[in-house]
Amino acid sequence: AKREGRGLFRFFEKSMEEEIEARRSLEVDIKRGVASGEFRPYFQPLVRLADSSVAGFEVLARWEHPQLGLVMPAVFIGVAEEIGVITDLTLGVLRQACEQSRNWSGDPILSVNVSPVELKEPALALKLLSMLAETRYPPSRIEVEITEDAVMTDIDAARAFLAAVRAAGIRVALDDFGTGYSSLSKLQLLQFDKIKIDRSFVVAAERDAGGRKLINMLVGLGRSLNVETTAEGIETAQSADHLTQKGCTYGQGYYFGHPMPGDEAARLISIPARP
Ligand code: C2E
Ligand code: CA
Ligand code: CA
Ligand code: CA
Secondary structure: OEEEEHHHHHHHHHHHHHHHHHHHHHHHEEEEEEEOOOOEEEEEEEOOOOOOOEEEEEEEEEEEEOOOOOHHHHHHHHHHOOOEEEEEEHHHHHHHHHHHHHHOOEEEEEEEEEOOOHHOOOOOHHHHHHHHHHOOHHHHEEEEEEEEHHHHHHHHHHHHHHHHHHOOOEEEEEEOOOOOOOHHHHHOOOOOOOEEEOOHHHHHHHOOOHHHHHHHHHHHHHHOOOOOEOOOOOHHHHHHHHHHHHOOEEEOOOOOOOOEEEEHHHHHHOOOOOO
């Protein structure tokens, strides 16, 4: 038994070393991938619920890894934040998205995620605006998505960033709304153009009447504040119909379309809206 225990200990010891090594090589790999442009934009449609037309796309990063294939954000966003390459990653992906979508019909907007770590960088607004100038992409067709928690982590940094981008005509959305610990009075000061109601509320509304009351309240909150609303994670026609009926402005989710590469998104946007 003693021997076995020791063997087990050695096993865990080795696997911990392996874990550290795997993490270190992931870090090296991410840095290399950012430098060589392996992170690519995927586009998920943002649909106007009133007429089912495509208003724009949320830009979501995907890692086209030379050996592993398509890698999802859950694997690399957190690590990219910790090793200080998240801004390069996000802006690199958005730059490609701007270049690809500049000439799409209907002037769709692109909505980009900015993480709390990026928000702390004082030069972020300047970097974003100069990238848009370089790609000749109109700022009025860009929207920035910031989570409640990011805003609350550093209210002054958030306020400075939001003031700078809004002055340039960029719109600002509050992402994952309802999941954080924000004070509504503080959020209102920041003047968001749109709130994105978190997917968990859409799921709850499918489950029972209580969930529907909650989502109706969030849509109503947007309407009374004169702020547009997007419901995230719509997977069923039933959800889409309910939210349309309650006056939610936009919908996003697998029901309307998965995140897709630029060429597919370009084809989608050329389809005319429902009359
Ligand atoms: P998010 O901003 O909340 O993005 C929405 C996530 O929900 C995306 O996951 C999207 O693919 C997924 N989704 C969309 N519709 C549905 C649906 O109907 N059902 C379900 N179950 N999921 C749906 P994804 O693409 O894996 O991205 C995860 C997170 O990674 C994003 O969450 C965002 O916070 C972050 N992220 C992605 N790209 C970037 C980036 O370029 N920069 C930064 N800073 N963060 C990014
Ligand atoms: Ca988002
Ligand atoms: Ca979200
Ligand atoms: Ca999220």
